[in-house]
Amino acid sequence: MKRACLHQSRAVEREAHEEMPERAFAPSIDDDATWSDGPDTPHCAACEGIGWLRPKLPVGAPGYNQLIPCACTTIRRARRRLAQLQELSHIDAFQAQTFATFNRLVPGLQVAYQRARTFAQNPTGWLTLLGPCGCGKTHLAAAIAHAAFAAEQPALLVVVPDLLDHLRATYSPTSTVSYDQVFTHVREVELLILDDLGTESATPWAREKMYQLINHRYNHRLATVFTSNIRLEQLDPRVASRMHDPALPACIVTIQAQDYRRRPLTPDQRHRPTTPDEGAQGCLNKR
């Protein structure tokens, strides 16, 4: 599903069509109205499968008549949200792109692998993976998403040009979700993985949306991963300067690898140990 090399030409096509077809980016996430919190947990002793509890308060006390979600409801909501995030991330399309299948022996990828692995173990701050098309960035981004989902941590993996398409689609009169719903959801998710930053069309609208998204995540110190096949200085300077900020913490890895897709792939290579300092990468703000 790596489409970075196609994005620039696709972006030109997109800008030529003002009316974008609606795409099913959301089922609306966290939308209680779409959920059935009814008795689908018949084994919960606390609520007897109802999903809701009435707090034990004196008659007439504030909140006496208010129902609160049972713990089983909270768990069920979290699991449903996780499943929705997996669906929105199209994680099935990245099934083979895990840390276990990553070939660390391709020259120039060891540091990127280690940084991604460290980030996945404790997703805080920002991780930026820069490098040419096909150098393994998306594989590592997908591997981070897989690790988050395996740990039942909310995460969202999106390809930036596709995200912008989805946002444009919400302007359509036939859209079933609003722009605010989609944008807020992406902006707030606990771990956001933005694949192919910088390959989106360079219209003022697209640039501003990406800046708003990234600036929010910067201000709120939300865990974010970026991949890009352009140089840092070619990105929006407002975004690039935030990627450098040591307060985050932020780590930028520049991959100098050859085309990862042409790697020799053998089981033996997959499981050989990593050499720590091989490769010509740099981490500006060491995690």
Ligand SMILES: [Zn+2]
């Ligand atoms: Zn319950």
